Amino acid sequence: MYSESELAGAVEAGALTPEAAAAFRNHVAASRATPAVDEEHFRLLSGFNDIFVTIAAALILLAIGKLGGSLVAAMVGAGPEPHIIGANLIGGGAAVAATSWMLAEYFTARRRLALPSILLLLGLVGGAGATIAGLFVINIPWLETSLHITTELQRGRLAGVVAAVAGTLTALAALVHWRRFMFPITVAAGALAVVGVSVGVITSLIPAARDWVNAILLVGGLGTFVAAMRWDMSDLERRTRRADVAFWLHLAAAPLIAHPVFHMLGVFDGEIGAPMAALVFALYLFFAFVALAVDRRALLVSSLAYVLWAMYSLFHQSGAVELSAAFTGLVIGSALLSLSAFWHPMRRAAVGLLGGFARRLPPTQQGALA
Incomplete structure (x- = not known):
């Protein structure tokens, strides 16, 4: 390549x-x-x-x-x-x-x-x-x-x-x-x-x-x-x-x-409750929006461990003790694969929300310019 x-x-x-x-x-x-x-x-x-x-x-x-x-x-x-x-x-x-x-x-x-x-x-x-x-x-x-x-x-x-x-x-x-x-x-x-x-x-x-x-x-x-x-x-x-x-x-x-x-949020200080898990998911969604806008995936990878732990804690607290890890992997893995498969349309939607600043970001149009 x-x-x-x-x-x-x-x-x-x-x-x-x-x-x-x-x-x-x-x-x-x-x-x-x-x-x-x-x-x-x-x-x-x-x-x-x-x-x-x-x-x-x-x-x-x-x-x-x-x-x-x-x-x-x-x-x-x-x-x-x-x-x-x-x-x-x-x-x-x-x-x-x-x-x-x-x-x-x-x-x-x-x-x-x-x-x-x-x-x-x-x-x-x-x-x-x-x-x-x-x-x-x-x-x-x-x-x-x-x-x-x-x-x-x-x-x-x-x-x-x-x-x-x-x-x-x-x-x-x-x-x-x-x-x-x-x-x-x-x-x-x-x-x-x-x-x-x-x-x-x-x-x-x-x-x-x-x-x-x-x-x-x-x-x-x-x-x-x-x-x-x-x-x-x-x-x-x-x-x-x-x-x-x-x-x-x-x-x-x-x-x-x-x-x-x-x-600083204390994510790994112990099992987290629903409010903290919601905050972790919200932050991850914000990082996903930034990643889509700038067309870089590094933020998603670096913060992945924390959202995995948050979802694992939620499944564990809900009673699915033995299958917490499996459910977590299934949900997060599916979400990431979907993000990868639909990266372009999702990125086009994210960039569209940024108005004039979109001109300073990588293009979303199909094809390469001469």
Whole structure:
């Protein structure tokens, strides 16, 4: 399967004429009875070779991380536990980050393999974050002495500052990766790093804010969703890399929005009653409306566990103890299959309720435009 961005690249390279690409899109849209944008194309594998390369790269990164950490730990010699942990983080993190970059020069820049590229991106940003964290960890005794840190509260603030600095530099590593490889998931990784930095800074400066982590994550999720929409609105027909970037941003934003909302409601604090279940269903319907309007399904997937639990609790309380799970799966599964089957007409109805704002959303008309 070829993605929209690859079709656009073929047009730019002269391998296909714009008319031929548009005719192909129209043919696919007509044969599937749905606009191309509604398919929300996502290519993770181009063949089994992607899995083969990913396994091989994972083995190499694990081995390099272990060897690099052991080498640096041996060089710095014996010392207190933070000293050894920091040395392992520095050596292993730097080795993994450097190796990930070198492998990405071939498998991401030249081969454009999606699954291995995701692993290598995680290796780069994770290795960079581990290296920065290791530099702080190895200097913890000196930092505590220099800053006169003696209480647990002060240590907690120092940990928050360390996390914020590591997250900031990790986000910068993601930015460098994006500038070099223009790989769509990189932007989402940078957005998650920014959210992590925000949580670290706020909780370190305001210790009481630790009780409001879910609210902070929700704000970060909404910000990530806005960023996703900006990328989406720059390519409404989803023919370029910008649509792929938006896809990953939506995928990152969805759990940051859904999980804090339902956790603040206390959905998993125990069996829920009918009023709470009704609220969960209402929220899920709202998420479904948003998903239909923006033509992205990530919110529905991220909040699925909560609506499953709500319906399971209702069946359980009604007396169907042994068959609660079966009834829940049947009802929710049928609803989701119906939503998938009638996605286009339901989306057309949802977008029709938005008036003039519909012009900023992906088109609902049949076929692809030239």
